[in-house]
Amino acid sequence: MANYSSMDKKSMLEELDNVKKIYNEYKSQGLKLDMSRGKPCAQQLDLSMPMLDVLNSNSDLKDQKGLDVRNYGELEGISEAKKIFAKMMQVDVSNVIVGGNSSLNMMFDTISFLMMKGIAGCEPWIKQEGIKFLCPAPGYDRHFAITQYFGIEMINIPMTENGPDMDMVEDYVNNDEKVKGIWCVPKYSNPQGITYSDETVTRFAKLKPAAKDFRIMWDNAYCIHDITDTPETLLSIMDECKKYGNEDLPIIFSSTSKITFSGAGIAAMAASSGNLLTLKKKYGIQTIGYDKINMLRHTRFFGNYEGVLAHMAKHKAILKPRFDAVLEKLDSELNGLDIASWRKPNGGYFVSVDVLEGCAKRVIELCKEAGVVMTSAGATYPYGKDPKDSNIRVAPTYPSVDELAKAMDIFCICVKYAALEKLSK
Amino acid sequence: MANYSSMDKKSMLEELDNVKKIYNEYKSQGLKLDMSRGKPCAQQLDLSMPMLDVLNSNSDLKDQKGLDVRNYGELEGISEAKKIFAKMMQVDVSNVIVGGNSSLNMMFDTISFLMMKGIAGCEPWIKQEGIKFLCPAPGYDRHFAITQYFGIEMINIPMTENGPDMDMVEDYVNNDEKVKGIWCVPKYSNPQGITYSDETVTRFAKLKPAAKDFRIMWDNAYCIHDITDTPETLLSIMDECKKYGNEDLPIIFSSTSKITFSGAGIAAMAASSGNLLTLKKKYGIQTIGYDKINMLRHTRFFGNYEGVLAHMAKHKAILKPRFDAVLEKLDSELNGLDIASWRKPNGGYFVSVDVLEGCAKRVIELCKEAGVVMTSAGATYPYGKDPKDSNIRVAPTYPSVDELAKAMDIFCICVKYAALEKLSK
Numbered sequence: 001m002a003n004y005s006s007m008d009k010k011s012m013l014e015e016l017d018n019v020k021k022i023y024n025e026y027k028s029q030g031l032k033l034d035m036s037r038g039k040p041c042a043q044q045l046d047l048s049m050p051m052l053d054v055l056n057s058n059s060d061l062k063d064q065k066g067l068d069v070r071n072y073g074e075l076e077g078i079s080e081a082k083k084i085f086a087k088m089m090q091v092d093v094s095n096v097i098v099g100g101n102s103s104l105n106m107m108f109d110t111i112s113f114l115m116m117k118g119i120a121g122c123e124p125w126i127k128q129e130g131i132k133f134l135c136p137a138p139g140y141d142r143h144f145a146i147t148q149y150f151g152i153e154m155i156n157i158p159m160t161e162n163g164p165d166m167d168m169v170e171d172y173v174n175n176d177e178k179v180k181g182i183w184c185v186p187k188y189s190n191p192q193g194i195t196y197s198d199e200t201v202t203r204f205a206k207l208k209p210a211a212k213d214f215r216i217m218w219d220n221a222y223c224i225h226d227i228t229d230t231p232e233t234l235l236s237i238m239d240e241c242k243k244y245g246n247e248d249l250p251i252i253f254s255s256t257s258k259i260t261f262s263g264a265g266i267a268a269m270a271a272s273s274g275n276l277l278t279l280k281k282k283y284g285i286q287t288i289g290y291d292k293i294n295m296l297r298h299t300r301f302f303g304n305y306e307g308v309l310a311h312m313a314k315h316k317a318i319l320k321p322r323f324d325a326v327l328e329k330l331d332s333e334l335n336g337l338d339i340a341s342w343r344k345p346n347g348g349y350f351v352s353v354d355v356l357e358g359c360a361k362r363v364i365e366l367c368k369e370a371g372v373v374m375t376s377a378g379a380t381y382p383y384g385k386d387p388k389d390s391n392i393r394v395a396p397t398y399p400s401v402d403e404l405a406k407a408m409d410i411f412c413i414c415v416k417y418a419a420l421e422k423l424s425k
Numbered sequence: 426m427a428n429y430s431s432m433d434k435k436s437m438l439e440e441l442d443n444v445k446k447i448y449n450e451y452k453s454q455g456l457k458l459d460m461s462r463g464k465p466c467a468q469q470l471d472l473s474m475p476m477l478d479v480l481n482s483n484s485d486l487k488d489q490k491g492l493d494v495r496n497y498g499e500l501e502g503i504s505e506a507k508k509i510f511a512k513m514m515q516v517d518v519s520n521v522i523v524g525g526n527s528s529l530n531m532m533f534d535t536i537s538f539l540m541m542k543g544i545a546g547c548e549p550w551i552k553q554e555g556i557k558f559l560c561p562a563p564g565y566d567r568h569f570a571i572t573q574y575f576g577i578e579m580i581n582i583p584m585t586e587n588g589p590d591m592d593m594v595e596d597y598v599n600n601d602e603k604v605k606g607i608w609c610v611p612k613y614s615n616p617q618g619i620t621y622s623d624e625t626v627t628r629f630a631k632l633k634p635a636a637k638d639f640r641i642m643w644d645n646a647y648c649i650h651d652i653t654d655t656p657e658t659l660l661s662i663m664d665e666c667k668k669y670g671n672e673d674l675p676i677i678f679s680s681t682s683k684i685t686f687s688g689a690g691i692a693a694m695a696a697s698s699g700n701l702l703t704l705k706k707k708y709g710i711q712t713i714g715y716d717k718i719n720m721l722r723h724t725r726f727f728g729n730y731e732g733v734l735a736h737m738a739k740h741k742a743i744l745k746p747r748f749d750a751v752l753e754k755l756d757s758e759l760n761g762l763d764i765a766s767w768r769k770p771n772g773g774y775f776v777s778v779d780v781l782e783g784c785a786k787r788v789i790e791l792c793k794e795a796g797v798v799m800t801s802a803g804a805t806y807p808y809g810k811d812p813k814d815s816n817i818r819v820a821p822t823y824p825s826v827d828e829l830a831k832a833m834d835i836f837c838i839c840v841k842y843a844a845l846e847k848l849s850k
Contacts, residue, residue: 037497045495049482052718056481057474070470070686072462100525101716108711112537116551116575126541126551142710149710150541261495264718285567285574286533291526291716293477293689 003338004419016420023370023417026410031371033407038190038349039398040262043318047311048260051301055293069292075283077268078292080299085268087305088223089252090236095270097283100290103255103267107217108146110251110269113282114180114215115150119275120248122213125152125180134172134182136164138352138380138391140190143183143219147382152180154382159189163196166203177210181217187234188222191352191380191393193345195232205240207249218252224312225258226347227319238270247272256298258349259308259315266291266298322396325404326351333412339419351394352380359418360389366414372407428763429844441845448795448842451835456796458832463615463774464823465687465740466747472739473685476726480718494717500708502693503717505724510693512730513648514677515661520695522708525715528680528692532642533571535676535694538707539605539640540575544700545673547638550577550605559597559607561589563777563805563816565615568608568644572807577605579807584614588621591628602635606642612659613647616777616805616818618770620657630665632674640700643677649737650683651772652744663695672697681723683774684733684740691716691723747821750829751776758837764844776819777805784843785814791839797832 007015055061061070063078076082077098086093099106118124125131132153135144139159147154155172157164163186172179184204186196196204204216218237226232237250248271256265271279302308327344330353334340342353355363360377367374375393378384394411396404432440480486486495488503501507502523511518524531543549550556557578560569564584572579580597582589588611597604609629611621621629629641643662651657662675673696681690696704727733752769755778759765767778780788785802792799800818803809819836821829 039497042493045486045493048495052480052484053482055477057478059477061470068467068470070473070688072464072682072687074688102712102714105712112541116537116540142713145710149707257497261718262497263495263499263714264716282574285570287527287530288567289527289688291689291719293686294716294719 003336004423005338009424012420012424016417016424019413019416019420023366023413026413027370029371031406031410033371033399033403033410034373035395035399035404035407035411036373036375037398038395040258041318041398041400044315044397045261047314048301051260051297054300055297061293061296063292063296069296072288074292075280075287075289077290078295078299081266081268081295084299084302084305084308085254085270088254088308089220089268089270091238091252091270095238095272095276096268097270097276097280098266098268098290098295100267101257101264101294103219103221103253103257103269104142106267106269107143107219107253109286110217110279111146111150113279114213117282118213119215119278120212122211125213128178130178131180132176132178134164134169134179135382136182136184137382138191138393139183140185140219141379143217144382147183156382156387157182159192159194161194163194163200166200170203170207173207173209173214175210179209180211180213181215183217183219185219185221186237187220187232188225188345188348190221190348191350191391192343193348193350193352194343195234198235201235201237201240204237205246205249206244207246209249214249216250218250220252220254221258222348223254224309225315225349226312227316227323228346230346232346248274251275259311260298264294266295319397321401322404323351325401326394326396326408329405329408329412333409334415337416337419340415349395349397351396353392353394354390355392355415356419356422357388357390359422360386360392362418362421363392363411363414366417367411370410370414372410374411428761429848430763434849437845437849441842441849444838444841444845448791448838451838452795454796456831456835458796458824458828458835459798460820460824460829460832460836461798461800462823463820465683466743466823466825468743469740469822470686472736473726476685476722479725480722486718486721488717488721494721497713499717500705500712500714502715503720503724506691506693506720509724509727509730509733510679510695513679513733514645514693514695516663516677516695520663520697520701521693522695522701522705523691523693523715523720525692526682526689526719528644528646528678528682528694529567531692531694532568532644532678534711535642535704536571536575538704539638542707543638544640544703545637547636550638553603555603556605557601557603559589559594559604560807561607561609562807563616563818564608565610565644566804568642569807572608581807581812582607584617584619586619588619588625591625595628595632598632598634598639600635605636605638606640608642608644610644610646611662612645612657613650613770613773615646615773616775616816617768618773618775618777619768620659623660626660626662626665629662630671630674631669632671634674639674641675643675645677645679646683647773648679649734650740650774651737652741652748653771655771657771673699676700684736685723689719691720744822746826747829748776750826751819751821751833754830754833754837758834759840762841762844765840774820774822776821778817778819779815780817780840781844781847782813782815784840784847785811785817787843787846788817788836788839791842792836795835795839797835799836
């Protein structure tokens with residue numbers, strides 16, 4: 001097919017007519033397809049059903065230390081769960097706290113704590129006027145929602161193939177004491193699937209923040225979530241930070257939400273002993289302890305970290321065809337038209353597509369009218385505002401391969417439709 | 426035995442010598458006994474072991490609405506769990522949110538929200554100077570810890586046989602707009618086991634708070650936790666409040682922590698539709714949803730509210746002999762000495778003992794030296810300061826009947842020891 005931008009106006013309008021016809025055919029089918037959220041599909045959830053057999057009425061409900069996990073106590077979580085998360089988060093076991101079913105909740109709680117109480121001897125954030133967070137974008141809408149909820153100003157940081165633009169990050173962090181934090185999804189980032197390069201991680205570790213209470217929110221949600229046979233690797237932020245005396249900078253999060261059950265997994269966080277000491281004082285007020293039976297269920301199911309990795313290989317087998325379906329359609333339908341670009345991720349939960357500037361909202365509106373629900377345009381940017389109105393997050397995990405193929409046909413037609421509308425104006 | 430206070434000094438000193446001898450004998454036995462926390466015993470936890478068989482790898486993991494509980498979503502919790510909690514909290518199903526494993530965490534989150542965001546169109550509490558909470562005392566140490574954590578001034582409200590001193594509550598709430606809340610454990614209160622009378626509940630419902638953002642924190646932790654055959658009843662605070670147009674006042678909490686597993690139960694809160702609308706905005710930022718598999722496990726185990734009540738009868742059979750052991754020792758060892766008073770509760774988790782003024786710390790110190798751990802003196806009062814140094818919370822649920830008898834022998838000797846030290850000075 002011809003590159004759209006080099007077409008003359010007449011050909012464009014003809015092509016738009018063709019595209020509209022196809023679009024209207026799809027629309028008339030009254031489809032209902034959803035590529036909006038990073039939800040595991042039923043097949044993935046089925047992988048963990050045997051975990052429900054691990055504990056039964058005859059089980060010994062004691063952890064490795066001999067603690068009855070049914071009762072109160074053990075604020076930090078059981079040690080066997082800490083061990084597995086330590087490997088996932090690339091830290092020492094002593095740095096880990098295992099929590100409830102949601103790492104997002106632990107992030108919310110952490111920001112809430114920093115707002116209310118502060119850290120490193122500094123004033124609580126709420127008492128410091130005009131504080132800011134750096135937000136590599138496109139990024140995760142729920143991170144941005146937390147920041148906005150607490151009234152923290154958000155600054156867009158462009159993403160590169162190696163992670164956030166580190167020149168810009170260094171410039172802000174090292175010079176502006178109002179900059180208190182940055183959101184990072186360092187491996188298979190949401191939505192682009194970018195893994196931060198070794199240089200990027202090292203530059204994070206070498207930061208010299210103007211604010212003593214600056215923290216890196218390191219959401220390693222997809223740490224072992226490969227989808228191809230060319231997995232990527234990430235340096236340990238904690239190890240790197242230690243080299244430069246910066247171990248108080250990172251606060252690391254992870255969970256099994258996309259390993260076992262997204263609604264009923266276990267979450268964890270990791271931080272330096274100094275940060276943990278402060279945070280545990282808060283946790284000790286907030287709760288008596290998290291659900292240790294579910295922790296034990298998980299650890300007995302997996303045995304150890306290697307067991308988790310073996311389980312992830314099964315997810316990969318389910319997800320690869322889904323990502324392939326999306327990428328094949330993008331290739332066959334949009335390649336060479338010069339109206340969209342996308343990355344082929346090696347892991348994570350999304351495919352990120354950039355359409356022509358000013359077209360993302362229109363594409364998503366057209367999709368919706370044809371029965372295909374996509375993540376809202378702008379959702380991948382702070383305040384829901386994509387400055388170029390260009391980024392669209394495609395979530396291939398939940399629908400079946402057949403549904404994805406159908407939904408992607410419609411999506412690609414909508415991308416063409418919006419591009420031709422714009423170009424022919 | 427003679428009333429200690431009417432003894433002459435010589436008899437007192439002789440009696441003190443006797444008591445010291447017995448005390449030292451106990452001490453030399455090197456015992457290790459714990460009556461400090463309201464933890465269920467293993468026998469109680471065993472009652473819920475069959476709950477671990479309810480869901481297995483062959484189970485249908487859909488809730489009544491057809492939702493796959495393994496996946497994300499359903500922020501308010503599954504409807505079958507809401508139904509059971511609605512009965513426990515004496516509210517309509519539509520007023521309920523089911524949360525994670527800890528109602529304490531939901532209370533912390535609620536106060537945190539009110540501090541950060543405020544309610545009823547008022548300024549966030551953190552922006553209002555000098556705000557206060559009423560704390561009926563003796564009360565629950567973890568309530569007071571939350572209040573103190575957020576820097577809210579606490580005011581002691583004496584407890585009567587009918588609940589908090591309502592003259593004082595009305596005087597504060599209706600006249601001082603800095604008074605923003607009150608902590609209540611309305612049924613089988615911690616530690617005294619007092620159930621608020623109908624008049625008390627009605628007077629709460631009729632409050633005319635000076636502050637529009639005044640809220641009643643109604644922690645109904647022991648709503649169905651009877652231990653005798655003469656259970657007490659509590660009016661529905663929500664129903665009463667509705668009668669006086671005050672349905673926005675109460676925020677109600679409960680959990681299954683002392684019904685199923687204390688570390689792995691499910692918690693819930695209830696509030697007016699107006700309050701819920703505000704709170705759900707926060708919950709929607711904080712998490713994608715709580716552990717619905719554990720909710721389903723609970724509801725399939727119990728079937729319905731009546732199933733929960735049948736289960737509570739089994740707890741009662743385990744707890745009654747334990748409470749009896751404590752009360753029998755108090756009766757046989759301390760009755761008539763005029764050095765201690767206590768209530769005989771019909772439910773809840775504690776026996777509250779008032780020793781002579783200025784003696785509680787000393788009793789607990791003596792107990793500790795003899796190997797019996799009690800809740801710290803003062804713990805039942807705001808800031809850990811019992812103004813009379815008199816109240817001691819005895820937790821009879823965790824130890825065996827034999828251990829309790831032994832521990833109570835030692836406790837009673839320590840009460841005598843401290844009383845005689847004081848009286849003979």
